[in-house]
Amino acid sequence: MELRGDDPRLASLDTLSGNQIPLHFLLRLHGHIIQVVFLYERSGNYLWHGALRLKPGMERRFASFKRLDYGRHAGAYDRPELVLTVSTALMFEFLETFPVFLSEQKHARFPGVPTPRRSELPAALSRRLLSGGRGVSEESEVAASSGGADVSSPQHPLLAEQRHLPGLVRQCSVISYSRDVDIGIFIADFRPDIIAAFRTAGLSLKHKFGKVEDSLELSFLSEDVKLDVFFFYEDGDIARSGRKFKYVFPGFSLCWAELLDLKVRVPCETLDYLSANYGPMWSVPLRSWDWKTSPSNVQENGAWPVAEWAELIQVY
Structure with a gap:
């Protein structure tokens, strides 16, 4: 399941507002859910993710949405240091300071404010x-x-x-x-x-x-x-x-x-x-x-x- 939303980086521009960007992917296999959260760089050199909101017509039984760790609210995080790791021929980037990221998650809510054009x-x-x-x-x-x-x-x-x-x-x-x-x-x-x-x-x-x-x-x-x-x-x-x-x-x-x-x-x-x-x-x-x-x-x-x-x- 793909969930998209407005790009907040363009919200104050009359001609470019309304562009939709991917916010979350939900992947289901054998009853398990993998949530992919897209983090976007904002002009203040921090990372932002959008809220997870179902649109009319979407399958509301696809996942137990209340149990997902991300998406109840939009969030903002300091840019973390990443470490490149290779495992079984795949390349991953891991958080260097994972506990710091988890501590930020508790205080990451980013509702923003109304952005008038x-x-x-x-x-x-x-x-x-x-x-x-x-x-x-x-x-x-x-x-x-x-x-x-x-x-x-x-x-x-x-x-x-x-x-x-x-x-x-x-x-x-x-x-x-x-x-x-x-x-x-x-x-x-x-x-x-x-x-x-x-x-x-x-x-x-x-x-x-x-x-x-x-x-x-x-x-x-x-x-x-x-x-x-x-x-x-x-x-x-x-x-x-x-x-x-x-x-x-x-x-x-x-x-x-x-x-x-x-x-x-x-x-x-x-x-x-x-x-x-x-x-x-x-x-x-x-x-x-x-x-x-x-x-x-x-x-x-x-x-x-x-x-x-x-x-x-x-x-x-």
């Missing part, structure tokens, strides 16, 4: 996207890619956050007029060497607010772009982050998406997350934004004692 965007938004901002996008890409280097891993994931998530969903890119890049980290994934890791990646520390136990926030500079690192704290069924203000979100899990040719983490419940932060009109771009009054989910979160300011409010 330029012709489907509101006219005013299309004009904004086409008018300037390219330099800012390129600088943001540098900051985002540097921020992910040596910091993110399946055990310590980063997620595209705040200002750039609506840009990713609306136009599959960063917000062209913003010079800030936001990423988020669950506080449980905090590493003591995180500042050193960002510095090694070429970013300089601009300020540090709060402490690991409460309202930690870090900001770094890469040329003219500021990289803000927010931390999410578990609080029952909500997550919060902030600068003695807190931003309350419904609980969420992490998936993969692509932003500026980078494989980035995003909330799987993307629209719920955006609605919580920006309200029901999140799809309308806003040039004016104040971090302590504009978000729909901002709440006051107390104040630091004056005696602790030197430790908890550090500007470089």
Whole structure:
């Protein structure tokens, strides 16, 4: 059985969309099923496979689909190292680090985000996207890619956050007029060497607010772009982050998406997350934004004692 689907690499191109590519082969012999999963190279130098979805008319009893290891969701993986092996006159390439690949599989879900074609965007938004901002996008890409280097891993994931998530969903890119890049980290994934890791990646520390136990926030500079690192704290069924203000979100899990040719983490419940932060009109771009009054989910979160300011409010 052959299962095909749209090529996501062409999804944003009006003239080339709709091309079908093979996603899965299912081979059956004597009651046994062999699943062949096609891995495609994406522009962010990672591998992607599509979801396994039966089309009308396909034999639904061909296999026990719920028991298949791949295909419940689309997935994304770092490019693995392969070792060429010859066995019984056949040539195979095996994964050099198979346990690493298996650990990635647990966190590989890649639903992506809606990919609007330029012709489907509101006219005013299309004009904004086409008018300037390219330099800012390129600088943001540098900051985002540097921020992910040596910091993110399946055990310590980063997620595209705040200002750039609506840009990713609306136009599959960063917000062209913003010079800030936001990423988020669950506080449980905090590493003591995180500042050193960002510095090694070429970013300089601009300020540090709060402490690991409460309202930690870090900001770094890469040329003219500021990289803000927010931390999410578990609080029952909500997550919060902030600068003695807190931003309350419904609980969420992490998936993969692509932003500026980078494989980035995003909330799987993307629209719920955006609605919580920006309200029901999140799809309308806003040039004016104040971090302590504009978000729909901002709440006051107390104040630091004056005696602790030197430790908890550090500007470089």
